[in-house]
Amino acid sequence: MLEIRNLHATIDGKEILKGLDLTIRAGEVHAIMGPNGSGKSTLAKVLAGHPSYEVTGGEVLYQGENLLELAPDERARSGVFLAFQYPIEIPGVSNANFLRMAYNEKAKHEGQEELDPLEFDDLLKEKMKIVEMDQSFINRAVNEGFSGGEKKRNEILQMAVLNPHLAVLDETDSGLDIDALRVVANGVNKLASKENAIILVTHYQRLLDYIQPDFVHVLYKGRIVKSGGKELALELETRGYDWIRTAVNAA
C-alpha cells in the first residue's frame, strides 16, 4: 500500500524528516508515536501534500506509484485521506455541499456515478450514524462553531464518506474528552477493513486503548528509531521517551 524510503522533508528551510522509512500493507493499523517536535505531524502533512513542506530526498510509493508527484487533490481522489489535527472552519459552505462535492470528485475519478443532493443525503445519513453525529450538522457550515470534539467527529465522517485506501489520522485524539474519544475511535474501527490501511499519529497511549494497532513506531528526530507491536506503546506510556532519546543519542 505505502512504502516510504529515506524520506527527507523541510519547512522554511529547516529539516524535519531526516531519512524516514516505513512500509504499510493493506489491512494494517500503524501507530506513530514520539515526543513533541519529532516530525509526526510533518509526516502526516507531507503524505497529504501540504504546500508548506518541501520533500528534499527519498521517495514515497503509494499503490506502486510515486505519491509525491501528485497534487494534494489528486492524492485525495486516489484514496489518501488526512484527518486534520486542527480542522479548518469554512463559513458559508454547508457540510452537506462540501461533503457531496468531495464525494463526487472522487466518484468521478473512479468512474462511479455522481450523486445528486437527495441521493447523497441518504448516504450521508448512514455515514453519520458511524460517528453518532446529529443530523443538524448536515446543514451547518463546515466546522463553523463546532466544538473540538465535533470537529474531530466531522473529520471521521469525511473519512467515512470518502472511504479512503490510506487514512492518516493526525492527533485525532487530542482535545477530546473520554466520551468523544470513544465515539471517534469506534468510528475508525468501523471503517477499518482488510482493504484499507490506517496511520494513527498520536502523542498518547490512550487512543490505542480503543484502536488496536498492529504496529507501533517511535519517531524521533525525523526518523523511525524503534518499531514494535502494541506492547511498545504501553512501554512508552510507563517509561516515557527518555530511554529512546538516550539510546538514539548514544548510537
Place this chain on the structure above:
Amino acid sequence: MAQAAREKENYSAACRAFTKTRAGLDQPWLTALRERAAESFQGLSFPTTRDEEWKYTNVAPLLEKQFRQLFDLDLSGVQAKRLESVTFPEARESRLVFVNGIYAAELSNTSGLPDGVQVANLSQFASGSDQFPEAALGSLADHENDTFTALNTALIGDGAVVRIPRGRAIEQPIHLLFLTAATEQIVAYPRVLIVAEEGSMATVVESYASLQNESCFNNAVTEVIVNPGASLDHYRLQQESERAFHIGTTRVRQEQGSRYRSLAISLGAEISRHTLNVEHRAEQIETIIDGLYIVTGSQHVDNHTSIDHAHPHCQSSQLYKGILDGRARAVFNGKVFVREGALLTDARQLNKNLLLSGTATVDTKPQLEILADDVKCSHGATVGQLEEEEIFYLASRGISSERARALLTFGFAGELIERIGIRSVREGLDRTVLDKLHQSLEVE
C-alpha cells in the same frame, strides 16, 4: 469652482423644471417640504474628498456627467424576461415597481397583501385625502445638511410608502423595485418611507436594478420608522449595471422594544455609496445591520453606517463583508456611538474583506465611541486573502485548488446570503454572486 457651480446649476434647473410639472398636483405639505429642501440644496455644495465623510469616495466623475430626469413612464426598455430576473415569486402580489423613477402601475401588484396594509405610490397620498405620510416623510432624512438628500427631497415625486398596521404580522415579503431602463443617461430620485406600527412585523426588500447597460444615476433616500415592539427585516439590494452611479441614504428610527434587521448588498455600479444611520429612541432595542459588497474591475463601493445607542439595554450587531477583485476599491466607515447613560449596551461590529487580486484596495474604519459605563462593545476589521490552509483543507478532500478558491470565496459571501429569509432571493443571489465571480460552481 466654476465647474462645481455649473454642476449645481444643472441640478437646480432640474428642480425648477420638476416643480413646474407638479404645479397644482400635490398637497401643500409636500410642496412645502420640497421647497424647504430646494432651499437647503441652494445653500449646500456637493461633497469633495476634502470632506471627512467623503474622503475616499470622489463623486466628481458622477457630477461631470449630464443626466436627464424623465417625467413620463416609458416601459419600452422593460422586457418581461429581464423583469423576471429582478423580481421574485414570493412578492408577485406584494410589489411596487418604479421605472426610471416613475411609478409603473402596470408592473405593480399589491393584491396579495392583507387589508389594512398600505403599500402604495407616494403620489397617491400627496394628492389624495389620506395624509398619512405628512408627519413621517422627511422627518429622518436630513435635507438641511446632506446635499444628495436635499436634492432627492426637493425632487420628491413618485415613491414607495409602506405602512404596516398596528399588531399585524405580514407574511408576504414586500418588494419595492426601482429599475432604470433607458437608452440615455437618466437620473432618478427613488424615495421610500416605511412605517412599522406598534407591534407589527414585516419584511421589505428594496432593490435597485438596471435593465440596460446605460450609465444612470440613482439618488435614493429611504426613511424607516420602527415603532414600539415592531420588527422589520429590511433587505437592500443594489445590483445595477457596472456603469451606473448610486448614492443611497437610509435613515432608521427605532422605538422601545423594536427590532430592525438590515442586510445591504451592493454588487453593481461604477461608484456606489450607501449611508445607513440608525437612531435609538428608547430602551430594549435590537439592531442588526449586515452588509455584503462584491466589486470587480474598476468598481468603487462605499458603505458608511452609524448606530446611535442613546438608551440603556439595547443591542446592536454589525457584520459587513466585502469581496474585491481587479482594481476595485471599497470603503467602509462604521460608527457606533454609545452615549452617556446608555448602560448595558451590547454592540458588536466587524468588517471583513477578501481580496482576490493584488490591485484591489480597501479603506476600512470601524469607529467606536463610548461615553457610558458598563457596556459590552467590540469592533474590528480584517483585510485578507484566501488562506492557504483553507485551500489545502479542501484539496485534501479531493477538491481542485481552483474549485476550492471558488467555494471559499462563495462561502465568504454565503455566510450573509444564507441569512436571507426569502428563498428565491437567496437562491437568486447565489447565482448572481457566482456569475459575478466568473466561476461556475455546482451548488444546490
